[in-house]
Amino acid sequence: MKVLVVGGGGREHAVCKKLKESRLVTELLCAPGNAGIAQAARCVPGVKATDVEAIVKLAKDEKVDFVCVTPDDPLALGCVDELEKEGIAAFGPSAYAAQMESSKIFSKNLMKKYGIPTAESETFDDMDAALAYLDTKSAPIVIKADGLALGKGVIVAQTMDEAKEAVIDMMQGGRFGKSGARVLIEECMFGREVTVLCFCDGKTIVPMRASQDHKRVFDHDQGPNTGGMGAFAPSPLYTPEIAERTMNEILVPTLNAMHAEGFIFKGVLYVGLMLTEKGPKVVEYNARFGDPETQAVLPLLDSDLMEIMVAVRNQTLGDLSIRWKDASAACIVLASGGYPGKYEGGKAITGVDEAEKAGATVYHAGTKIADDQLVTAGGRVLGVTALGETLRAAVDSAYAAARKIHFDGVHMRSDIGSKDC
Ligand code: AMP
Ligand code: GLY
DSSP states (O other): OEEEEEEOSHHHHHHHHHHHTOSSOSEEEEEEOOTTGGGTSEEOTTSOTTOHHHHHHHHHHTTOSEEEEOSHHHHHTTHHHHHHHTTOEEESOOTTTTHHHHOHHHHHHHHHHTTOOBOOEEEESOHHHHHHHHTTOOSSEEEEESSOOTTOOEEEESSHHHHHHHHHHHHTSOTTGGGGSSEEEEEOOOSEEEEEEEEEOSSOEEEOOOBEEOOEEEGGGEEEEOSOSEEEESOTTSOHHHHHHHIIIIIHHHHHHHHHTTOOOOEEEEEEEEEETTEEEEEEEESSOOTTHHHHHGGGBOSOHHHHHHHHHHTOGGGOOOOBOSSEEEEEEEEOTTTTSOOOOOOBOBOHHHHHHTTOEEEESSEEEETTEEEEOSSEEEEEEEEESSHHHHHHHHHHHHTTOBOTTOBOOSOTTGGGO
């Protein structure tokens, strides 16, 4: 099969690497791709992931057999719908089903209606009503913009002043544009967080190895939120007992709820869980693979990813038995100094080959080639993943490899996985 992957980050690099191993894939393209992906796929840098028309045209011109749409924006923009309309098979949810991620109010309403455990919340499209509601509540409290906001639309307010400021900022300040026109005000939950990525074909839901992300930029979960500074899998917090509860109380009820609402979700359903005193509760759904969770989870997959994607698209996932390596994986993100705030690009990167020789896989997130030199071209630059028999072994070898890589201002957390080793 000739396959096109849409996107150009570390997650897409992990997907491309896995697809490259597939016995079904004969040719692999990636739009736009990046300098690392170019080693696994033919990249088409001129086609942006968000340009649905250009993606469909590329798929037609290149006569690809299958398209994997990985990032949130093209999914929300209906990329899969448009491809399928043209008779091109695609992996990922329709724009309607992608509302599980693109509208926090859509997914919250679904959870409320079908009794899926999550934080109590109220929805507001009027700022004065939201502020009046806040007067009846106490901190900490969570304010969420309804729409996609690059992972920045959630404020866990520690004081009521902060909560009010967030509401005003989103609803009046237009900080997130249309995404913030409606907000959710939500009870603050307490507990450890686990990510459960699930293959879902609308009939069957199959969780992958559970993982843990590290969202804050500095050690010990300090500093601002980022897209994710590192991840590992499997999560030791996701015990067989928690896994069973999650399956019975969250995953199957979510599948049934989507079915009852009359839509089919095909793709990866990302279930972000908080393990609270009262059991697992949903923090959020995403309609795609997580980043950087995928860079820790997919290396553990022993089955053919392309076979799974085809089965998801054809709704035959129930016929497959998906195998996983009996190992742990850890991914350390190397970021540009200053990220998630302002940072400079164009810094020369050295040591990638040495890191790979040390046994790690280096996923490129924000890199490019300039004058024959690999340089930084994003906030998150690389993800260094290593496998080990134990989480400790995986973390140690990921760090040993990551420390071989250098660029001006490089920043990584030094405590990925340390709480759970
Ligand atoms: P989200 O974009 O929905 O994943 O939210 C980003 C982060 O905000 C999550 O990973 C949590 O750490 C935190 N968060 C979101 N909702 C809640 C909540 N109701 N209670 C506590 N923390 C939350
Ligand atoms: N790692 C968080 C996300 O992919 O949304």
